Amino acid sequence: MSSTRLQGRVAIVTGAAQGIGAAYARALAAAGASVCVADVLDCDAVVKDIRAAGGAAIAVHCDVTRAASARDMVAATLAAFGQLDILVNNAGLFASLALKRFTDIDSEEWDKVMAVNVRGVFECTKAAAAAMKARGYGKVINIASGTVFKGSPMLLHYVTSKGAVVAMSRCLARELGADGIRVNTLAPGLVMSEGVQANPDWQGAIASNNIASRAIQREARPEDMVGTLLYLASAESDFVTGQVLVVDGGSVMH
Secondary structure (H helix, E strand, O other): OOOOOOOOOOEEEEOOOOOOHHHHHHHHHHOEEEEEEEEEEOOOOHHHHHHHHOOOOOEOOOOOHHHHHHHHHHHHHHHHOOOOOEEEEEEOOOOOOOOOOOOOOOOOHHHHHHHHHHHHHHHHHHHHHHHHHHOOOEEEEEOOOHHHOOOOOOOOHHHHHHHHHHHHHHHHHHHHHHHOOOEEEEEEOOOOOHEEEHHHHHHHHHHHHHHHOOOOOOEOOOOHHHHHHHHHOOOHHHHOOOOOEEEOOOOOOO
């Protein structure tokens, strides 16, 4: 492995079968952490990559909207590695969503986005908290979005859900601080993951205009997110909690 920055730490990454989540899982493992790669999709390829590089990882099927599934994910992690130090709440609905006016979003789609993007963070953090409290230490990293600070149109359910994640993270930071658990939020801009590249709504002028709004005017790749993730996961950020770090090349500045 390329680093020992997180040696002896154990991490869970949800939504880690592909895209940015897979990049997070690989980066944590490369930094020395043992990783539970969790998703409703097959995670075996990511686990195979991590193990081939000399790391430790397990694959766990997890539906983050179900409390029992979140608890089973944590139990599997503890059974495999004996502890839990880092939770990356990455699972979310975005890349598959079509851009549309809020009046065209039906209630079923609204509820599905809220269930995964908001309740999923709640269920997984709730499931992980006891194991972190037992050690008197933990890092919860919630993935939001730079759209929260832009008020981006045509994705009201998604932007609202990520605004809720920012608010939840601040409340959790207050509740869990005395237990040695830090809760922070990483807010990416538009990242050209496999899912985003496959969605025609994010091609052409939409993507070009997004890039033009940045101080660093290029596409964002999943790998651009991992430096901030590792900072928030490591001891270097032990006195940082309740914060939002936007990683978007300078499109949002706050």
